[in-house]
Amino acid sequence: MSDHLENIPELAVSRLLRYHHILMGMSQGDVVSSSDLSEKTGYTAAQIRRDLTYFGQFGTPGRGYTVDSLRNAIADVLGINRESNVLIMGVGRVGAALLHYESFEKHRFHVVAAVDVDPEKVGLEMGRFKVRSVEDLSDIVTEGDIRMAILCVPPAQAQTAVEQLVRAGIRAILNLTAMPVDVPDDVSVRPVNLAVELEWLAMAQSRRGGSRGEKAVPETGFNEKKKGGD
Amino acid sequence: MSDHLENIPELAVSRLLRYHHILMGMSQGDVVSSSDLSEKTGYTAAQIRRDLTYFGQFGTPGRGYTVDSLRNAIADVLGINRESNVLIMGVGRVGAALLHYESFEKHRFHVVAAVDVDPEKVGLEMGRFKVRSVEDLSDIVTEGDIRMAILCVPPAQAQTAVEQLVRAGIRAILNLTAMPVDVPDDVSVRPVNLAVELEWLAMAQSRRGGSRGEKAVPETGFNEKKKGGD
DNA sequence: ATCCGGTTGTGAAACACATCACAATTAAAT
């Protein structure tokens, strides 16, 4: 059983992440069928079952899947079944907001440090954190066993900040600045740009206006029915 | 020329949005070739050319595409070639941060109002806005010709807030709460969940750790090479 | 005028992915 992530179709991987997320919101003991998941996701039941066969067999015919074990199996194959420490780079309005964000913990991400260049901000108490200086970055990263960072600096400083992060040992960066950044091949960046997200909505809007009613905006950019997802 | 959005493959649409975004960051007069775009996006040059053929012909052989006209053609077919007014629902830490966010304007999104339920917050001056009461929502939406909203209320209030928005006439909602919401079929929701974005990074991490070096995290969840996105 | 490097646009082939439809399996009821 249990093929590896490489052999699973890209599109299936994005759905698996979605299933995982939904399963997290269900009570562990429950049983869920492919058609239950179908309703919640908008994907067909057959597709969901097929997605799962890519890496094993988890269901019992006639009943379905137990939430707990299925969620666990997916997390295993996706490689997200572990804790991660996270650092917040830049405690402007956005960074400060994230320091109070609570849903990271549910997903086993632990925000363990906040860093800024501005001497005015270094030393301030924000939420349960004391803001630390970017000069101590390497130490902070090492001591805290941190590999991921959320980048919330002003766009103009994005590239500089990224280089500091990489030098300090960070391997994965969630880029919330509106600025694209370059990184070495062995570092991952995931950009989140709210303006682009609004473009998706604008597209959906014009689609409706232009013709008859149509599907809602897909989560990843692909097939799916309605219902907001988080 | 110029087929309509319905006939363009879903996956191509998501790439087109990406091209559009990149072209926005280039000087209007310049000429860009499919291989230039290939470098910037990680998609193959052939695929980029193919994507464009779905709705017309814009290039000149031997030279490439003029940034301005290509960007415009893409915006037209995607239906995002117009201004949109946007409302911010909930001015907690996140909502307040967005009131100062500047890159919306570049994408022709105009934040024109901020609304909250909390009487303590109503009337406050934030950025260039005076926070208004959720009770005036319908009026605000009508007067401001607003069809899109960014939802930044606490998760527990998400569904209620969405219902208020829909009743007031909002047709598209960017959901920044970590809570899935239900909407009527004629309303679009686009969820943005930072914890899920971190999961993507965690996946990429474990992929590297598990074997040899590999691709960076794709923007939409699919093929692409390296380089941070915006 | 002609050549030449560079690039587009696109049939055709290859590939990836989704859907269909059903045998195999199970838990529960009788």
Added chain:
DNA sequence: ATTTAATTGTGATGTGTTTCACAACCGGAT
């Protein structure tokens, strides 16, 4: 035990998407 209703897992099939490879084209140099 046997039946029943439900649901999984998967060959086979069909559709959608990407890649390949190259003719047609353009602008500039000679």
